[in-house]
Amino acid sequence: MLVQRMLHHGGGPIINPDKRGTALTEEEASVVKWLAKVRGPESADEPMLFFPRPRGASTRVVVTEFELPRVLIAAHDVAGDAKGNIWYTSHMTNHIGRLDSHTGIVTEYEIPPTADAMPGTHRVQVDKKGIVWLSENWAHNLTSLDPETGKFTQVHLERSDVPLNSPGLGNMEVAPDGFVWSNMNGSAGGVKKIDAKTGKVVAQFPFDGASYDSLVSADGNFWAGGSPGGPAGNYAEILDIRTGEMLQLNTGLRPSAPKRGGFDPYGNAWFGGTNGTLVELDAKARQLREYWPPTPFAPYTDFYDAMPDKNGEVWAGEMHGRDVVRFDPHTERWRVYEMPEPYAHDRRTWVDNSTSPVSVWFVDNSGGYMVRIQPLE
Numbered sequence: 295m296l297v298q299r300m301l302h303h304g305g306g307p308i309i310n311p312d313k314r315g316t317a318l319t320e321e322e323a324s325v326v327k328w329l330a331k332v333r334g335p336e337s338a339d340e341p342m343l344f345f346p347r348p349r350g351a352s353t354r355v356v357v358t359e360f361e362l363p364r365v366l367i368a369a370h371d372v373a374g375d376a377k378g379n380i381w382y383t384s385h386m387t388n389h390i391g392r393l394d395s396h397t398g399i400v401t402e403y404e405i406p407p408t409a410d411a412m413p414g415t416h417r418v419q420v421d422k423k424g425i426v427w428l429s430e431n432w433a434h435n436l437t438s439l440d441p442e443t444g445k446f447t448q449v450h451l452e453r454s455d456v457p458l459n460s461p462g463l464g465n466m467e468v469a470p471d472g473f474v475w476s477n478m479n480g481s482a483g484g485v486k487k488i489d490a491k492t493g494k495v496v497a498q499f500p501f502d503g504a505s506y507d508s509l510v511s512a513d514g515n516f517w518a519g520g521s522p523g524g525p526a527g528n529y530a531e532i533l534d535i536r537t538g539e540m541l542q543l544n545t546g547l548r549p550s551a552p553k554r555g556g557f558d559p560y561g562n563a564w565f566g567g568t569n570g571t572l573v574e575l576d577a578k579a580r581q582l583r584e585y586w587p588p589t590p591f592a593p594y595t596d597f598y599d600a601m602p603d604k605n606g607e608v609w610a611g612e613m614h615g616r617d618v619v620r621f622d623p624h625t626e627r628w629r630v631y632e633m634p635e636p637y638a639h640d641r642r643t644w645v646d647n648s649t650s651p652v653s654v655w656f657v658d659n660s661g662g663y664m665v666r667i668q669p670l671e
Contacts, residue, residue, distance in 0.1 A: 309459040345590045354670040365662035371642035375420040382657045388413035408433035416464040434462030449493040470514040477505035507554040518563035520552030527551045543582045558602035566597030591615030601643035603652045611640025
């Protein structure tokens, strides 16, 4: 049952049956036998090995954990506003929160329910006016909150191809002009430009495969996305919004499976690679590059997200390791910061570029706390 649940449903709810069916294939059954062998009653653990303590530049950092009011919320994304507040989403509840980074005080907001839909939010982004934008993944709502009034506005996106309680709007991006861009979780038709007031699709750009993330450059001229679900799990795309030209690239035979990320100051898109690499989409060179981190857990871990800062350095937390990496593409220098917890379960990184050095935030998806990383150099 455990293997069936993980392989056929992933991190989503089990309300809607898997289209592939629930019976285990012969290959999946072999996984059950292997797990029973290595972790069953007759299995024996190998001798425990201890990694060396961090030294040098890896110790020049202050890591602060902020405990959140709720533990079992599956906290997902973070984003900061101009007042020093850090907003976070809950993937499985109707509560979102705002952490005052100056005081550590958390204020919660309850999102109005949608009939017949599970609660839960995915993406969070704060625009220049201070409006907080949210994606309600299971309810298929594009939702905004005015912090001054506490009022929510929910715009339902009609999805004839996806039922409620299946992923309908996860990763999206509010562009500088106020339009929303999303692949809408891999629906047919490619990337879509959406009117945030009506939820209507006003433009769409087809491409081969499906994008996991939706990124828009700071100047609003480019969209980019990674395609872990593409033909070989190794694709990424970049779209010139002005001309409609789409460039799709891949990393060859070894699937990098790029997921989420952001644009650096030079117009390059970065993604966290499911194969444990940081993936760079260099639009000018028309090339995808992979960078392997020098962490104790590599190559047995992976990245969900990779976020560049104002200096072009890239930050990412290990999904199955306890490190957060900092990578300078110009010098190819890595700094590895060890977190207090066993895992740095970082699904979205937000960089506060107003500080010097920059400050980095993420919310741990497995626990009820938010993490701030303050490098000293």
